[in-house]
Amino acid sequence: MKIIFIIFKKEILDILRDTKSVLVMLVLPLLAFPLLTQLVTKLSISHKNESETRLLKVGLISNNNAKQLATLLQERKDININLNIDLNKLNKYIDDKKSDIIIVVSKDFDTQTINNFTGNIDLYYKTSSESSITKNRIIQIIDEFKETLLNNRLKEKGLNKEFITPIKINHIDIASVKEKLGEYLGRVVPYVFIIFCFMGASYPSVDIGVGEKERCTIETLLTSPVNRMQIVMGKFFVITFTGLVSACLSIVGAYYAFSNATDLNKDVLKGLVKIIEIKSILLTLSLLIPLCVLFASILLAISIWAKSTKEANSLITPFNFIVFIPIVIAALPGVEFNSITALVPVLNVSLATKEIIAGTMKITLLIKVFASLFLYAAASLYFCTKWFEKDDIILRGI
Amino acid sequence: MIEIRNVSKGFKTTKKQRNEMEVPKKIIDAVSEVNLVCKPGRIFSLLGPNGAGKTTLLRMVATMIHPDNGSISVNGFDTVKESQKVRRSIGFLTGGTSLYLRFTVEENIKFFSDLYKIEKDEYNKRKKQLFDILGINDFANKKFGKLSSGMKRKAFIAKTLIHDPEVLIFDEATAGLDVITSRNIVSVIKDYKNRGKTVIFSTHIMGEADLLSDDLAIIYKGKIVFNNTFESFKENMETRSLESEFIKYVSDEL
Structure with a gap:
């Protein structure tokens, strides 16, 4: 031994x-x-912060509809809105990085929403590590607009919010x-x-x-x-x-x-x-x-x-x-x-x-x-x- | 004393080796039916060209490999059955071996002395003697890897002799060395002979054998073609020089 x-x-x-x-x-x-972990955390946090705060270049083709949405976008200091977008060159705007995302409001949006139907909004973007953060920032604004429209509709019909949520699932994880x-x-x-x-x-x-x-x-x-x-x-x-x-x-x-x-x-x-x-x-x-x-x-x-x-x-x-x-x-x-x-x-x-x-x-x-x-x-x-x-x-x- | 009786050793060959050497056999005989006796107080030279089987034979004596047939005893111990006792009584110095590069000379020697279980006082005494004789003191604390080839060989000799072995085995120990280092090795060999120890050394240089040998064996293609005293080799020479006489023994025209 x-x-x-x-x-x-x-x-x-x-x-x-x-x-x-x-x-x-x-x-x-x-x-x-x-x-x-330090490297990954630091890089991802700085990337996330940058994506969340940087000035977004947003193109908007409103077709003279959803004026409230345009106002909401224009009020934001972190968004630079471009209203002069050619519908036929959407891809080029995004490829050339002139726009991060382009919002196209359908021509019948106002008619549809006034008559309690669904109005369509198309979002054009390119998938990348940043695009989800960009997309979420825009969706947040659209959701705000959607919430206003929904509240107006419920108010008109004299309904409360629970009317549209018949089931609420509560997740209780016992782990x-x-x-x-x-x-x-x-x-x-x-x-x-x-x-x-x-x-x-x-x-x-x-x-x-x-x-x-x-x-x-x-x-x-x-x-x-x-x-x-x-x-x-x-x-x-x-x-x-x-x-x-x-x-x-x-x-x-x-x-x-x-x-x-x-x-x-x-x-x-x-x-x-x-x-x-x-x-x-x-x-x-x-x-x-x-x-x-x-x-x-x-x-x-x-x-x-x-x-x-x-x-x-x-x-x-x-x-x-x-x-x-x-x-x-x-x-x-x-x-x-x-x-x-x-x-x-x-x-x-x-x-x-x-x-x-x-x-x-x-x-x-x-x-x-x-x-x-x-x-x-x-x-x-x-x-x-x-x-x-x-x-x-x-x-x-x- | 080393006694080698009817020893044979074969090695398996790969297909590539068989093609290269143009030998059809799967096992080639490195050493075949060798009988030798190396006596204490005498220097035994094993002479042979490269690939003759010298290293294989000495590796068997040093217990590194086992013979396929026959037996070898060193100082009365069988190399297979009592290999550890054999290793304790031998000092094995070869041209191709080394010590640990990241260890100093002293650390290397200490490590091997620990393996030989040499007592501290005895170790210090022997270390001092060897370091003085070989002139190692100046580089004793230098890493082995940083030494010149001559210094390395001196350190290796010190490692080989630290346990004062009864039998010394030198395999091409002076190959590629300068005159001074070779002389060091030669003086060690002579000193051991004078102290009544058994010394066997292999070489392919006739001059070296001439300088040291009491007994001589010439090995060629794994077989012993001459085995007698060096005196009788000289007396029975049929050619003018020792070199020519050696070549006569290791030539296929014989």
């Missing part, structure tokens, strides 16, 4: 002295989420904030920690596996008085450890990003605090251990077999997709955590995390997840050690 620890200590120190490894294993997982957030976070969190767990494990696995062959240190190690099992275990523990550290740091980063998200409302923040219970964190982390073991043994086996770093990377890259697919499947609607999905590696961790966060985890399924993961991990570790004992594998490419 002492020899394994000596090898472990050496490998950790070696990896920590490699700037690239430190960036991939420690810095990236810790900062990725806070930086990404707690914790459950609602759990459903959402349960989809996001596995993305974060499983991906970073794999990434944190894959980089050192290449460095301390095939990297030893490339740097010609494997022969030096193999002729030292240690058996191959001790070497493989020392390396395996390092990869498992770095995978775990990366995953934990990504969770810390995600927690920091969420708890500092100023645009979250108080209910959401309260729910978040409830979710981040010690029990949930410990359970989630405990799921990570067998997953890291599984990743580490597979990655080390690949790395040992490879002739070069290039070959190892080209073999490991497809595994990113293999890991990614179950996480995506877990986020799909209708995919349930049951006794079958509890046996599928990665998918089971993703689904179990969702249940843990939502506080709806069934203990029998959790046991199944642990049992299956440990079984896969043990099998892959056994395979990895056998692999390491084969001369033609260990000396492949030397």
